[in-house]
Amino acid sequence: MLANSSKYAIKAVNFLVNNSSQDQKLTVSDIVKAIEVPRPFLSKLLQQLSAKNLISSAKGPGGGFFITEEQLDGSVLDVIVEVEGKDRLKQCALNFENCDERNPCSIHYLIAIQKESLRKAYYKIKLKDLKI
Numbered sequence: 001m002l003a004n005s006s007k008y009a010i011k012a013v014n015f016l017v018n019n020s021s022q023d024q025k026l027t028v029s030d031i032v033k034a035i036e037v038p039r040p041f042l043s044k045l046l047q048q049l050s051a052k053n054l055i056s057s058a059k060g061p062g063g064g065f066f067i068t069e070e071q072l073d074g075s076v077l078d079v080i081v082e083v084e085g086k087d088r089l090k091q092c093a094l095n096f097e098n099c100d101e102r103n104p105c106s107i108h109y110l111i112a113i114q115k116e117s118l119r120k121a122y123y124k125i126k127l128k129d130l131k132i
Helices: 004-019 028-035 039-051 076-084 108-124
Strands: 056-058 064-066
Touching: 004 028, 004 039, 004 076, 028 039, 028 064, 039 056, 039 076, 076 108
Parallel strands: none
Antiparallel strands: 056 064
16 A cells, blocks of 8 residues: 555664664665665655655764654654655545545445544554654
8 A cells, every 4th residue: 555665764764763863873875784775765765754854864974864852753654645745545545536525436435444544543653653
């Protein structure tokens, strides 16, 4: 149900939550080695998340990516929506453009409750909950 970009971003954020701090920043190379995601793709995702303040970055010697205490209050859903550019869990499962409550597709009501439950679950998972 999630795009690979969302899966990669969540894996990277999970790694950052558990292995970084303002004093211990991680480079793209560090993260790539740990989670085995293509470097160019991961680099783009990290920059995107940093631009939206879902994670932090610092340039220069000793620079890299990290997560602040405040950012730990963000949700996994925030990461998904930022990476995908939209809330896929609000979209039609069959990708019909005009499927909604007033114009439902054939499976709309069969899975609407489950989709909303999954969306709420992703929203309830805060980044701090990923800490091992």
